[in-house]
Every structure is written in structure tokens, then in C-alpha cells.
Amino acid sequence: MSVSEPFIRRPIATSLLGVALLIGGALGYWALPVSALPQVDFPTVQVTTQLPGASPDVVASLITAPLERQLGQIPSLSSMQSTSSFGVSQISLQFDLNRDIDGATQDVQAAINAAAGILPRTLPYPPTYAKVNPADAPVMTLALTSETISLRAMSDIADTILGQRLSQISGVGRVSILGGLKPAVRVQADLARLAAYGISMEDLRNAIAGANVSGPKGSLDGTQQSYTIAANDQIAAAEAYKPIIIAYRNGAPVTIGDVAIIVDGLENDRTGGWYRARRPSSSISSANRVPMSSRWCGRSAPKFPRCSARSRPGSTCTLSVTEPSPSAPPCATCSLR
Numbered sequence: 384m385s386v387s388e389p390f391i392r393r394p395i396a397t398s399l400l401g402v403a404l405l406i407g408g409a410l411g412y413w414a415l416p417v418s419a420l421p422q423v424d425f426p427t428v429q430v431t432t433q434l435p436g437a438s439p440d441v442v443a444s445l446i447t448a449p450l451e452r453q454l455g456q457i458p459s460l461s462s463m464q465s466t467s468s469f470g471v472s473q474i475s476l477q478f479d480l481n482r483d484i485d486g487a488t489q490d491v492q493a494a495i496n497a498a499a500g501i502l503p504r505t506l507p508y509p510p511t512y513a514k515v516n517p518a519d520a521p522v523m524t525l526a527l528t529s530e531t532i533s534l535r536a537m538s539d540i541a542d543t544i545l546g547q548r549l550s551q552i553s554g555v556g557r558v559s560i561l562g563g564l565k566p567a568v569r570v571q572a573d574l575a576r577l578a579a580y581g582i583s584m585e586d587l588r589n590a591i592a593g594a595n596v597s598g599p600k601g602s603l604d605g606t607q608q609s610y611t612i613a614a615n616d617q618i619a620a621a622e623a624y625k626p627i628i629i630a631y632r633n634g635a636p637v638t639i640g641d642v643a644i645i646v647d648g649l650e651n652d653r654t655g656g657w658y659r660a661r662r663p664s665s666s667i668s669s670a671n672r673v674p675m676s677s678r679w680c681g682r683s684a685p686k687f688p689r690c691s692a693r694s695r696p697g698s699t700c701t702l703s704v705t706e707p708s709p710s711a712p713p714c715a716t717c718s719l720r
Contacts, residue, residue: 424516426484428491430454430474432510434503435651443467449501450474450510453494457487470651475515484514484692507650513557526658537648538564568621569648576642590629590639595617621645 390397430445454474455463459482465474478487495510502510525545527537541560550558574586594610601613618624623642639645 385476416604423480425480426478426482426487428476428484428512429515430476430477430491430495430510432472432502432506433470433471433508434506435470437470439469442470442472445503446472446506446510447474448493449498454491457490457494459487488512488514515557517540528658533567534566539566558711565647565650566652566654568618569646570622570624570639571644571646573642573644580630580637580639580642582629582642584627587639587643590627591624594624594627621647642651 430450432450434442434446443465447465449467450472451463451474454460454476457476457478459479460476461475461479462477464477465472468567476487476491478484495512499509503512527541527545528539532540538560546560547560549555562639570587570591572584577587595616595618597616600614602612603610623643624645625638627639628636629639629642630637
């Protein structure tokens with residue numbers, strides 16, 4: 384006896400069974416739950432470029448537009464949004480759902496390399512890209528404050544120690560350093576003195592750029608040995624800029640210290656961070672795909688390395704871990720000594 388023989392002998396029962404299956408399938412389809420906000424991970428890549436001191440119009444014309452022309456040629460690109468602000472250009476690329484995010488990042492890197500020839504040569508850092516999800520918000524914010532350590536030193540701690548340790552944790556998608564400041568040497572030119580010596584701002588810029596060139600020095604070849612000449616032409620301290628000669632007037636050299644004030648400052652002195660509106664701080668935001676804050680509270684709070692090598696003896700800095708909600712109390716507090 385075959386499998387189909389009972390259905391052939393009983394056609395009415397077979398028809399009723401088919402109708403019952405059809406009705407059951409329709410009822411089951413109508414009763415399926417539909418999520419109003421489905422969890423969908425869109426393949427999104429964000430390209431960030433910094434040009435300190437540039438206005439939004441300059442950033443849009445010199446950085447954003449060249450990058451958009453190259454990034455727009457990437458296949459399977461569904462949407463592209465760009466934001467040009469003071470000194471920063473951000474371009475968000477969203478690809479089709481069936482596009483592999485790893486392959487998309489390789490295409491983004493190739494487009495950035497293709498646009499490198501038309502980007503300004505004065506960029507302090509090349510464009511960077513990161514895989515992001517627009518639906519993910521930072522699940523944890525760390526506020527790094529101190530009464531004795533400067534904001535410049537705390538930014539270095541957050542960038543070189545804490546940020547790298549957080550990015551190594553499984554599940555973390557992105558770590559952002561906010562309110563941090565990078566060190567820089569600032570040359571404040573005295574226009575009256577420049578005019579008295581007959582020196583322009585371009586002469587001052589050329590003198591600073593010429594004294595900061597790092598290139599090969601060559602070698603000394605002997606009969607039996609060869610010596611490589613090594614010298615560091617990078618100037619890191621403000622005092623080293625003062626004796627640099629700009630020009631000669633009446634047989635006497637005119638140095639940068641004669642026409643300008645050189646101080647150890649910050650790359651961008653118009654940014655900062657405050658924790659509970661009390662004192663400057665540096666904050667770190669961690670965005671990932673799983674709720675990590677519950678695992679970090681209480682006994683499972685993370686153990687961060689001490690920063691005694693980066694701070695002065697006797698100084699402390701407090702690290703407060705807070706929940707995403709602004710009204711939630713801190714779930715962990717530890718001190719870096």
C-alpha cells in the first residue's frame with residue numbers, strides 16, 4: 384500500500400483535511416506578532432576627518448566634497464549623509480542589508496586612498512572610518528575628573544590607556560573620547576613687531592615649517608664600517624622654537640621669540656568637558672550591541688590600570704561609571720592613583 388492510497392480512497396476526507404490546513408495556516412499567519420521596531424543591524428560606516436581651525440564652509444569644500452565624490456562610487460550604497468562643522472567632517476554611509484560590512488569597509492578604505500591626492504596636505508590626521516550602527520546609543524559614559532591632574536594629562540590617560548582597554552572588551556562596537564584635548568605648541572604672533580621688522584605671517588610660517596622637517600640624514604660609509612646619521616628634527620617644547628631664525632635685519636638675526644609668544648597649549652582650546660558642572664573632565668562613551676552596564680555594576684565593575692606613571696606623585700583622578708539615563712546614580716566609582 385502506498386502513502387497516497389488512503390487519500391485516493393477517501394476524497395471527501397482528503398478535501399476536508401486540505402481545507403482545515405488552509406484555515407489553520409491563514410489563522411496562524413494573521414496571529415503572527417509584528418514588531419513595530421524590529422532589531423535590524425544596518426551596515427553603516429562613518430568617515431571622520433579633522434582639520435582644526437577650518438570653518439564649516441572650508442571643511443565642506445576641501446574635505447567633504449572630495450570624499451563624497453569618491454565614496455559615492457561604492458556599489459550597494461543606499462544612502463550617504465554628511466555633516467561639516469567647525470574643523471570636523473563626518474560622512475555616514477549606509478549600505479544595503481545584503482552587503483557584507485567587512486567588504487564595505489574595504490571599499491571605503493580604497494575610496495579614501497583615492498581621494499588622498501585631492502585632500503589638503505595640511506590635514507593633521509588622515510580620514511578615519513569606523514563601523515557604526517545608527518540604532519545603537521552609548522550604553523555607558525565614564526567621567527574622568529581630577530583636582531590635581533591637568534585636563535591635558537587626563538586626555539592622554541583616557542586616549543592611551545582607558546580607551547584602548549575598553550575597545551578590547553568583547554561586544555564593544557565603538558569607544559569615543561569626548562572633552563579631551565591634545566597637546567600642541569601655540570605661536571602667538573605680535574603683529575606690531577612683525578610690521579616693525581618687515582616680516583610677514585608667511586615668513587613666520589615658513590620658518591616654523593622649515594625647522595620641523597623630519598627627513599633622512601644619509602650615512603657615512605667607510606672602508607669597513609657604515610654609520611647611519613640619525614637626528615630628530617621634530618620640536619616638541621615651546622622653548623625650542625624661540626631661537627629659530629626667521630630673517631636678518633641690519634646684520635642681526637630675528638628669531639621667533641622676538642616677534643611672538645610661544646606657549647605649550649592645546650590643539651583646540653575651544654572644547655572641553657565638565658562633570659556635574661563642577662570642574663573640567665574627560666569623558667569616554669562606549670557603544671556596543673549588548674547591554675553591558677548591568678554586567679559592570681557592583682562586583683563586576685572593571686579593573687582599570689593605575690596611572691601613576693602618567694601623573695604626579697600624590698595626585699589622584701576619579702573615574703565615575705554612570706548609566707545611560709542622566710538621572711541614574713553612578714553604578715561604580717574607582718580611583719586611579
